[in-house]
Amino acid sequence: MSIQPSANEIVAVVRNAEKASALADLGVELRHGDYNDRASLEKAFARASRLLFIPSPDAHDETLRILQHANVAKAAKDANARHIIYYGYAFRETSQLPLTSTHVITERIIRTTNIPFTFLRNPLYTDVFVNPQSVGAAVQFVALVANAGEGGVHTASRHDLALAGAAVLTEDGHELGQLAQTIANVSGKEVVYKSISFDEHKALLVQAGLPEGVAVMMSAIYQSVAEGETSKTSDDLINLIGTLIPLEEVVKQSLQG
Numbered sequence: 001m002s003i004q005p006s007a008n009e010i011v012a013v014v015r016n017a018e019k020a021s022a023l024a025d026l027g028v029e030l031r032h033g034d035y036n037d038r039a040s041l042e043k044a045f046a047r048a049s050r051l052l053f054i055p056s057p058d059a060h061d062e063t064l065r066i067l068q069h070a071n072v073a074k075a076a077k078d079a080n081a082r083h084i085i086y087y088g089y090a091f092r093e094t095s096q097l098p099l100t101s102t103h104v105i106t107e108r109i110i111r112t113t114n115i116p117f118t119f120l121r122n123p124l125y126t127d128v129f130v131n132p133q134s135v136g137a138a139v140q141f142v143a144l145v146a147n148a149g150e151g152g153v154h155t156a157s158r159h160d161l162a163l164a165g166a167a168v169l170t171e172d173g174h175e176l177g178q179l180a181q182t183i184a185n186v187s188g189k190e191v192v193y194k195s196i197s198f199d200e201h202k203a204l205l206v207q208a209g210l211p212e213g214v215a216v217m218m219s220a221i222y223q224s225v226a227e228g229e230t231s232k233t234s235d236d237l238i239n240l241i242g243t244l245i246p247l248e249e250v251v252k253q254s255l256q257g
Helices: 017-025 038-044 062-078 100-112 132-141 158-170 176-187 198-207 212-226 236-241 247-255
Strands: 011-014 029-032 050-053 083-089 117-122
Touching: 011 017, 011 038, 017 029, 029 038, 038 062, 050 062, 050 158, 062 100, 083 100, 083 158, 100 117, 117 158, 176 247, 198 212
Parallel strands: 011 029, 050 083, 083 117
Antiparallel strands: none
């Protein structure tokens, strides 16, 4: 069961507090922050455990946008944020859209902070294609006119993508801390997750009796987790076999040897 945070545990960083009054009415704390002002961001991010990073709206100027995103990443690092969740683009490596290079560069910038991260790679918004202007014109002129050829398009609404971001931001179960809690629940003993460096982990494994080469490989695997390489998911496996063994059952089998 997930425990949702109360409104007074959430901070919204905004440029214009008046435009976010609906959030304030719900009890959300508003803090001023401007992507062009790194100092304001660092102050706004103070004591934040998780940061939901929404890309700059200045999509018309990629250079400016990249600088703004660098400000966010540096401010998050300086504010000691523990997790960054970034809204990127699903097809950033192969897309010809001009805006995709910003997402590629931003993801690389976030990696340099050494802060654990989750990249939410969104499709195009549904309202890019379905909005009052386009729908109204199609009805008025009895035709939907565009240069899309016969290509297919898969989209998602901003509402649904926002819900997905909120789920990642507020729910546990995406980190090793949740594994530690599951082991504790199954074993009946206290287990906590402690994050250490690559070298510390390697030394610990060697001390436990593993050959150094194996210790390096295992530490590299965990390092890839820290750097977000293992956070991508899909439904391919469950679609193929219908069901998955719950984590609790795997832990139970491991404890039984």
